Amino acid sequence: MQPHANHAGCPFAAAAAAAAVGGAGGDAEPTAAPSIPMAPPAGKPITLGDLREFPADPAACMMRLYRKHGSLAQLRAEDGMSLTFVFSPELNRTVLSDGKRFHSKFFAIRGSRRSAQRRVTSGLLTMNGADHKRHRRMVMEPFSKRIMPAYHEAICDLTADLLNDWTPGGAIDLHEEMNGYMRKLTSAILFGLDDPELAYRTGEKIDRWVHLNHNTGLGALVSDAGYLESYDELLDLAESLEGDIEAMIKARRGRPPGRDVLSILIDAAEQDPEGGGITDSELIGHVTLLFGAAHLTTAHSLTWTLFLLAQHPEIARTLAREVAAGVAGDAATPGEADALPLLDQVIKESMRCLPASGYSQRLTAETVELGPLTLAPGSTVIFSQYVTHHLPELYADPMRFTPERWEDLKPPSYGYIPFGSGPRLCLGAMLATTVLKTVIPSVLKRYRLSCVTDSTVNAKIVSTMLGPTTTVPMEVHPADGLWQHRPVHGNVNTLVDLSHTHAQPLRKAA
Numbered sequence: 001m002q003p004h005a006n007h008a009g010c011p012f013a014a015a016a017a018a019a020a021v022g023g024a025g026g027d028a029e030p031t032a033a034p035s036i037p038m039a040p041p042a043g044k045p046i047t048l049g050d051l052r053e054f055p056a057d058p059a060a061c062m063m064r065l066y067r068k069h070g071s072l073a074q075l076r077a078e079d080g081m082s083l084t085f086v087f088s089p090e091l092n093r094t095v096l097s098d099g100k101r102f103h104s105k106f107f108a109i110r111g112s113r114r115s116a117q118r119r120v121t122s123g124l125l126t127m128n129g130a131d132h133k134r135h136r137r138m139v140m141e142p143f144s145k146r147i148m149p150a151y152h153e154a155i156c157d158l159t160a161d162l163l164n165d166w167t168p169g170g171a172i173d174l175h176e177e178m179n180g181y182m183r184k185l186t187s188a189i190l191f192g193l194d195d196p197e198l199a200y201r202t203g204e205k206i207d208r209w210v211h212l213n214h215n216t217g218l219g220a221l222v223s224d225a226g227y228l229e230s231y232d233e234l235l236d237l238a239e240s241l242e243g244d245i246e247a248m249i250k251a252r253r254g255r256p257p258g259r260d261v262l263s264i265l266i267d268a269a270e271q272d273p274e275g276g277g278i279t280d281s282e283l284i285g286h287v288t289l290l291f292g293a294a295h296l297t298t299a300h301s302l303t304w305t306l307f308l309l310a311q312h313p314e315i316a317r318t319l320a321r322e323v324a325a326g327v328a329g330d331a332a333t334p335g336e337a338d339a340l341p342l343l344d345q346v347i348k349e350s351m352r353c354l355p356a357s358g359y360s361q362r363l364t365a366e367t368v369e370l371g372p373l374t375l376a377p378g379s380t381v382i383f384s385q386y387v388t389h390h391l392p393e394l395y396a397d398p399m400r401f402t403p404e405r406w407e408d409l410k411p412p413s414y415g416y417i418p419f420g421s422g423p424r425l426c427l428g429a430m431l432a433t434t435v436l437k438t439v440i441p442s443v444l445k446r447y448r449l450s451c452v453t454d455s456t457v458n459a460k461i462v463s464t465m466l467g468p469t470t471t472v473p474m475e476v477h478p479a480d481g482l483w484q485h486r487p488v489h490g491n492v493n494t495l496v497d498l499s500h501t502h503a504q505p506l507r508k509a510a
């Protein structure tokens, strides 16, 4: 049993924070233990401290390190274990574009070699080099542009169901609504619409499994004896999950090709021009990863975008007008959505201010010199969307939600990375953008949302994903254009500046 192990550079890296602190393990190259310095070596961007500061509050910890050291920083513990952070576009490029020296590693808990846990964690993120390249080409297939219309139909149907359940004058927890919506949508897109209940149940299991991976990782980190129990539960759940997905693979093989991701993947694997295809256990790993990668990231992005609109009434009102003028039916067609400039700016700005993927990480595959730092093989290097997106040299007044900045802003490459960049660029970016560009206009066509006065909205980067840790209470009103700013409490105010937003001017009305 190996609950302490390594992690992936992905929003799905459920136990990533814990694993990052756990350091190299699993089947990684061992990290050489450097001698223990009593004070940081002079001239090096090193802070000596407790590595648990990082998972305790990743955004605050990274911001502290950035303020102290600038774009390269290392947090080093007394025992010599360290986490190295890069924040600038140039250093992001160094780390993200070089898959040979900077490996992705799936999150900690891989299970023993023949366990179901090992197989469900055998997705793209455990692969590097030629293996990753070959599998990525096959896994890419269901996310190509020509397949998007099939998903758009499912997105519209489920959006209509969601919005039919809201009533003007009623209240919702936006966080819960968006999570539930994305669980249904991800299940439908991945596993098909012909057995939505089985698809949804499997989705629920994957969610639970992701959650347990995180808890088990953290439990191991803080030496909580309870983690052993959750580790057993995790292994049981992995077996049950594997059984469900195996049954679905078997059922798909007996049928004409379907339009869900699983069917397209089975097909792509059978036609792999290089031969080799995808084994069933690799398929199980890919599908589990895809679910985890898609669900919470997109749900958080939806929640943050609608929350930020409710906090910025001028922008919401102008966007609602743009939508009313540019969308003929209840839901925007892809063509209509692409012709809404403010919608595009709002989504870009929301993913800049509150990026659903707050950081990701790599492991050095060999000794690497990074500025004045020498990193031994197996060292953890973290890059952060949250910090890079708040660099004042890239984004004026970075704490403010200002969609109109995107009218003429062209950040340098690797300076705006909500979906990562380089050889591991998010495969679902187009799908996630289609979801955002369909759901947001549909909500605005039917409703106006306002935050509940004096409610508390807290947020944190958990398992690499920046999402709410509380409810996000909203009042639902008819689409009457009367958007109002209602202040909220909570630490979301430390992540994005929500003060005086009602007075914020919008330079150009749509």
Ligand code: HEM
Pocket: 008, 009, 010, 011, 104, 124, 125, 136, 289, 290, 291, 293, 294, 295, 297, 298, 301, 355, 356, 357, 360, 361, 417, 418, 419, 420, 421, 423, 424, 425, 426, 427, 428, 429, 431, 432
């Ligand atoms: C708003 C929603 C999303 C965000 C913010 C997001 C973000 C990211 C980021 C930052 C990475 C790169 C991680 C790294 O370099 O370590 C990534 C990778 C990935 N994402 Fe997404 N993602 C989203 C939605 C999706 C969806 C909908 C899917 C698929 C259904 C998906 C599938 C993947 C996969 C498979 C990878 C790994 C690619 C590889 O290693 O080659 N993501 N995502």
